Amino acid sequence: IPREILSLKDLEAKCLETMAPMVRDYLYDGAEEGHTIRENLEVWDRWLVIPRMMRDTSNVNLTPRTHQFNQSWSLPLGIAPSAMQQLAHPFGEKATAAAARSMNIPFGLSTFSNYTIEEVKDAGGDSVVGLQMYLLEGRRDLNIELVKRAEAAGYKAIVLTVDSPVPGNRPGLIKSNFVMPKHMRFRNFSEDFGGPLDQAQDTQFNDDSVTAKIANSSNPDSAAACRQEQTTTSRGNQLIVDPSINWERDMTWLREHTSLEIWVKGVLHPLDAEEAIAHGANGIMVSNHGGRQLDTCVSALDVLPAIVKQVNGRVPVHLDGGIRRGGDIFKALALGADFVWIGRPVWWGLEVAGEEGVRWVIQTLKREFEVVMKLMGCRHVGEIKREMVVTKNGLLSMGGTGVF
Ligand code: HOC
Structure with a gap:
């Protein structure tokens, strides 16, 4: 990573110099007008921090307060699932997972990955x-198959995304004529569903041809050809998310089919957190799907305190949505999150330098978080307290004395 790149924002700018337009449009796509995407980024600046001084922060321990997924991690930070990572780098999810491993942080794999459950675990x-x-409409057999493979490969949890009974309205995908380039496959599925045609395909990743093919795919003619080919190879089969998903039937169903932890991702209301727990969830991920599903819906950070209050320590509460600085990790933890996850920044790292780029993203957030901890007077994450963050209105109420 060039020395002049100092922050995730710099890395993003570097990434955008080379990222193919179609991939950029996919990555940045948000629902409708993009209000929630902007909200996810702006919400962090509405919280200000109040530091304490002279607390000997020569040694700071950044490890999470409690084990998550029965493991001890180097940071309260993980890599959120996102689909089709080969769009950003030929080694896609394998590179991301390897970076997570080298930094001892957790990684979540999207079902719609370009490498298999087993390859990524390796x-x-x-x-x-x-x-x-x-949960797939009319194809729960495929869901069961995926669950069994995850169990056999040694995964700890199924992360059930509950915010997508239908895909959000995403104009960007239509405008950029998005289609997964034909050399990429949904490798967890059979050929009928966009899966392997040629299992040996990664042998071709030694050159720039893959990147070139992605670039070509943003040409409308080429994209149309890809779409045509995909339709043909998938023999008209489509995987559709089940719009009838509901707490009672589907959580019960999933619990019957797996002994893994079940994490519910996409919760934004305290009563949904309650439903998740009532139906056996082992953890909750507060998330609005990167602003890609329902426009103008709230940011995860704004609803976090209410959800944490409702959950009251019964299960861990994690959060994703707009984490770009180490200070954001601090604020999320102060407002009650046990752990945070990042999505788009991983793609910036992948695009710029593959595994090394993702590692750089994690290292940068780690370094920033450590400095913030020291400046805040916190020697370990257990010392991060709710009263250390405040909104300006909160601060100014009662003539500035209210929060002290
Ligand atoms: C058939 C491809 O969650 C997103 C992902 C969508 C998963 C891709 C499915 O783009 O937000």
């Missing part, structure tokens, strides 16, 4: 903890 070892899943 690359990421103990860091590969979760398999993200949608």
Whole structure:
């Protein structure tokens, strides 16, 4: 990573110099007008921090307060599931998982990955903890198959995404004529569903041809050809998320089919956190899916305190959505999160330098978080307290005395 790149923001700018337009449009796509995408980024600045001084922070321990997925991690930070990572780098999810492993942080794999459940587990070892899943309409047999494979491969959890009974309205995908380039496959599925045609395909990753093919795919003619080919190879089969998903039937169903932990991802209301726990969830991920599903919905950070209050320590509460600085990790923990996850920054790292780029992202957030901890007077994450963060209105109420 060039020396002049100092922050995730710098890395993003570097990434955008080379990222193919179609991939960029996919990555940045948000629902409708993009209000929630912007909200996810702006919400962090609405919270200000109040530091304490002279507390001997020569040694700071950044490890999470409690084990998550029965493991001890170097940071309260993980890599959230995101689909089709080969769009950013030929080694895709394998590179991301390997970076997570080298930094001892957890990694969640999207079902719609370009490497298999087993390949990614091999690359990421103990860091590969979760398999993200949608429940598929009329094809629960495929869901069961995925769950069994995750169990056999040694995953710890199924991460059930509950915010997508239907895909959000995403104009960007249509405008950029998005289609997964034809050399990429949904390798967890059979050929009928966009899966392997040629299992040996990664032998071709020694040159720039893959990147070139992605670039070509953003040409409308080429994209149309890809779409045509995909339709043909998938023989008209499509995987559709089940719009009838509901707490009672589906959590019960999933519990019957797996002994793994079940994490519910996409909760934004305290009563849904309650439903998740009532139906056996082992953990909750507060998330609005990177602003990609429902526009103008709240940011995860804004609803976090209410959800933490409702959950009251019964299960861990994790959060994703707009983490770009080490200070953001601090704020999320102060407002009650046990752990945070990142999505898009991983793609910036992948695009710029593959595994090394993702590692750089994690290292940068770690370094920033450590400095913030020291400046805040916290020697370990157990010393991060709710009263250390405040909104300006909160601070100014009662003539500035209210929060002290
Ligand atoms: C058939 C491809 O969650 C996103 C992902 C969607 C998963 C890709 C499915 O883009 O937000």
